[in-house]
Amino acid sequence: MTDARDGSYDEFIDALESGDGYYYECSNGHGTLPPRRVCPHCGDRELETVALPATGEVATYTTVAVPTPQFEDDAPYVTAIATFGPVRLTGIIPDTSGENVAIGQDVTAAVEPTETTDERTITFRR
Amino acid sequence: MAEAYIGGTGMTPFGAFPDRTGRELFAEAGLAAIEDAGLTPESVDEVFYGNFIGTLSENQGHQGPLAAEALGTTAPSRRVESACASSGLAIRDAVRAVRTGDVDVVVAGGMERMSNMGTARATDGLARAADDLFEVRAGVTFPAAYALLARAYFDAFGGDRTDLAHIAVKNHDNALVNDHAHLQREITVDDVLEAPEIAAPFGLYDACPISDGAAAVVLVSPSYAAEHGLDSGVAITGSGHGGDTMALQDRRSLSKTPATRDAAEKAYDDAGIDPTDVGLAEVHDCFTIAEVLALEGLGLYRYGEAIGAARRGETRRGGTLPVNLSGGLKAKGHPVGATGAAQVVAVRTLLEGTHPRSDAVGDDVTVGLAHNAGGTVASATVHVLEVMP
Numbered sequence: 001m002t003d004a005r006d007g008s009y010d011e012f013i014d015a016l017e018s019g020d021g022y023y024y025e026c027s028n029g030h031g032t033l034p035p036r037r038v039c040p041h042c043g044d045r046e047l048e049t050v051a052l053p054a055t056g057e058v059a060t061y062t063t064v065a066v067p068t069p070q071f072e073d074d075a076p077y078v079t080a081i082a083t084f085g086p087v088r089l090t091g092i093i094p095d096t097s098g099e100n101v102a103i104g105q106d107v108t109a110a111v112e113p114t115e116t117t118d119e120r121t122i123t124f125r126r
Numbered sequence: 127m128a129e130a131y132i133g134g135t136g137m138t139p140f141g142a143f144p145d146r147t148g149r150e151l152f153a154e155a156g157l158a159a160i161e162d163a164g165l166t167p168e169s170v171d172e173v174f175y176g177n178f179i180g181t182l183s184e185n186q187g188h189q190g191p192l193a194a195e196a197l198g199t200t201a202p203s204r205r206v207e208s209a210c211a212s213s214g215l216a217i218r219d220a221v222r223a224v225r226t227g228d229v230d231v232v233v234a235g236g237m238e239r240m241s242n243m244g245t246a247r248a249t250d251g252l253a254r255a256a257d258d259l260f261e262v263r264a265g266v267t268f269p270a271a272y273a274l275l276a277r278a279y280f281d282a283f284g285g286d287r288t289d290l291a292h293i294a295v296k297n298h299d300n301a302l303v304n305d306h307a308h309l310q311r312e313i314t315v316d317d318v319l320e321a322p323e324i325a326a327p328f329g330l331y332d333a334c335p336i337s338d339g340a341a342a343v344v345l346v347s348p349s350y351a352a353e354h355g356l357d358s359g360v361a362i363t364g365s366g367h368g369g370d371t372m373a374l375q376d377r378r379s380l381s382k383t384p385a386t387r388d389a390a391e392k393a394y395d396d397a398g399i400d401p402t403d404v405g406l407a408e409v410h411d412c413f414t415i416a417e418v419l420a421l422e423g424l425g426l427y428r429y430g431e432a433i434g435a436a437r438r439g440e441t442r443r444g445g446t447l448p449v450n451l452s453g454g455l456k457a458k459g460h461p462v463g464a465t466g467a468a469q470v471v472a473v474r475t476l477l478e479g480t481h482p483r484s485d486a487v488g489d490d491v492t493v494g495l496a497h498n499a500g501g502t503v504a505s506a507t508v509h510v511l512e513v514m515p
C-alpha cells in the first residue's frame with residue numbers, strides 16, 4: 001500500500017484533529033459524515049456542512065479484550081458510539097475501563113494516535 | 127409465486143479443519159446435495175457460491191468457477207459475497223433464477239475456511255464486515271459491534287447477561303446430538319457468565335466459534351420437479367432480502383435491525399403466510415444478542431420481549447417456537463459463507479424428519495424459517511420453507 005490518503009475522510013479527520021469537526025446535514029435534517037455525495041437516509045443531494053456540536057453523549061459502548069492485530073497493545077480498550085446532534089461518531093475512550101463509562105455520559109471528540117500502530121483514531125474524552 | 131423445490135441438501139461437518147482447502151470442503155457438501163437429489167453434475171445449469179473471506183484466507187479471487195469445477199461442472203457460476211449472509215443471498219439469487227424459468231437445476235451454497243488464519247488474523251478478517259473507515263479504525267471488532275448493540279438493547283428494553291446466557295445454553299444443548307456441529311458440549315448459565323471477557327458485555331460463550339465448513343442446496347424448478355418426480359418434500363415458498371446502512375453509527379436505532387424486518391415481511395408476503403404460521407426457526411445467532419434481535423425483527427416477538435424467550439423456555443425444545451434446533455451458529459458453528467445455506471439444510475431436514483433433532487418438531491409443523499444476517503445486519507435474508515402436500 002502507498003501512503004495515499006482517503007480523500008474527504010482524511011480531510012474530516014484533519015478537521016476534527018484541529019478542533020474544527022463538522023458533519024453534513026441534508027434538507028430533511030439527517031446528519032452524516034464524509035465521504036458522501038448524497039444523504040444515505042433519503043438520497044438528498046443538498047448536503048450542508050455544519051459545525052460538529054462541542055459535546056456529545058455516549059449512546060453505547062463496549063470494552064474490547066480480544067482486538068484485531070492493529071490494536072494489540074491498546075487492548076483492553078473502550079470503544080463507544082456517541083451522539084453529536086443529528087450524527088453519531090464511533091471512537092475510543094482512552095485511559096479508562098468500562099466501569100467508568102455510562103450511556104448518557106457527556107464526551108468531546110478528538111483525534112489521537114493508537115498505541116499499537118500510531119495510526120490516527122477518533123477518541124472521546126469525558 | 128412459483129416454488130423452488132429443494133431437490134437435495136448436503137453439508138460437511140462444521141469444525142476446525144485448517145488443512146482442508148475450500149474447494150475440497152465445497153465439493154463434499156455440493157456433491158452430497160447433488161447425490162441427495164438423485165442427479166448428476168451434468169444436470170446443473172448454474173452455481174451460486176457464497177464466500178466471505180476467501181480472498182484473505184486462501185488468497186483466492188474469482189471463486190465461482192473453482193466452486194463449480196469442484197462439483198464436476200463448468201456450468202456458469204458466481205461468488206456471492208454479503209459477509210455472513212453470503213450463502214443466504216446465494217440461495218435467494220438461486221431461487222429467483224429458478225423462478226424466472228431461465229434455469230431448471232441450480233446448486234446454491236457456500237463455504238468458509240477460517241481456522242487456518244489463526245485467531246488474530248481471523249478477528250481482523252471478520253472485522254472487514256464492518257465499515258473500515260469509521261468502525262474498524264475505531265477498534266470495532268465483530269464481537270465488539272454486537273456488544274455495542276447488546277448494551278444499547280439493555281438500555282432500551284432491559285434484560286441482562288443472564289438472559290443472554292440462557293440462549294447459549296439452549297443452543298449448545300440442541301447441538302448435543304448433531305454430529306455436524308462444531309461444539310457438542312453441554313454448558314451451564316454459570317459457565318457463560320464466568321467465561322473470559324471478549325467484548326463486554328460478552329464473554330467467550332456469548333460468541334460463535336471460528337469454524338470451517340460448507341453447505342449446499344440443490345434447487346429445481348416446478349416443471350423440472352414434476353417431470354423428474356422431485357415435486358414432493360420441502361420447497362422454498364418465500365424469499366426476502368433487506369438492507370441497512372453499513373456502520374452502526376448511521377442507524378436510526380441501535381436496538382433494532384430493520385433489515386431483518388424488511389426481509390421477513392417480503393418473505394412472508396411471498397409465501398402468503400403470517401409469522402404465526404412459523405413452527406420452527408433457524409436464526410442468525412453469531413452472538414447471543416443476535417438471536418434476540420432476529421426474533422424481534424422477524425416479527426416472531428414484539429420489540430423488547432425476545433430477550434427472555436430462552437430463559438422462559440419458549441424457544442427451547444418443547445417450547446412454543448423452537449429456535450436453532452441445529453445448535454445455531456453458536457454451537458453448530460459459523461463458517462461465515464456456509465451459514466445461510468446450512469440453515470436451509472437444517473430447516474429442510476427438520477421438516478422432513480431426517481435431522482437428529484426432528485423428534486423435537488411437532489407433527490403439525492409444516493412451515494420453517496431460515497434467517498441469515500450480514501455484518502451487523504446491514505444485510506439480511508429470510509427464507510420460508512414448507513412441506514409440500
Ligand SMILES: [Zn+2]
Nearest residue numbers: 026030039042
Ligand atoms: Zn436525508
